[in-house]
Amino acid sequence: MDLTSYAEWAVRLVNDPAPPPELVPLRDELAAVFDAAAGSGEKELAAQLNALLVRYPVRPQLTDHDGRGWHLHLADHSGAAAVMGLAAVVATLGADRLGRCLEQHCSRAFLDTSSNRSRRYCSARCASRANVAAYRARRRGGQ
Template sequence: MDLSSYAEWAVRLVNDGEPPAELGQVFTLAGEGREQEAIDLLNALLVRYPVRPQLSGHDGQSWHLHLAEETVPCAVMGLAALVADLGVSRLGRCADVSCSRAFLDTSSNRSRRYCSARCASRANVAAYRARRKIGQ
């Protein structure tokens, strides 16, 4: 069962919704390298928000599992599954100083530092302008 889409719910909740504060804190702790604390908090969220899997067969597909459509429990479960597969270091907060959005790093080389290409570009342009200003 692929839970990556559910992990993306966690990011959307943290960035755009009304998540439990602890869900956003998981990304902050992970981004700060506080792995054990992030794991402990994620485990506490799994206890607080249990999931209910259901068998589903739709759109001509064979029977497969879905998580019940309760946003927070599904997001927590997806995030836990991603951490179990890829590690807590794949969670973080945007490195752009004017942004604090959460992100999942699913890149092959674990190099993601920004929540979006827009933030990465803005940070790179600001760094370039700062270097030029120093050189003048």
């Protein structure tokens, strides 16, 4: 069962400036997980995710939609699936796969699903903006 799509839902929630009111506390807690991944380390991140897994228990369900046969889905009760998705990404791919955008005017969360763990920006737009700024700074410095 691939839980990456659930982790991506967590990223969308963290980056949402105006989520539904009932999801604001979860958004803030998930944002703290991304902040821990960017700074305080794996043990703090694991402790935060473990605490969230206790508060947001996961309820898997069998489903057979879309002609795919029986398979598991996580029933999303107050964001439990998002928490489980992030925990699964950390467990299978590593804590360094959770990140915050390095573009100076952005701090959006992202999942690094690249094969070489090279993602540093939330989008191609932010990567381009950072690269153009670095290029212009080099040109100014060289003149």
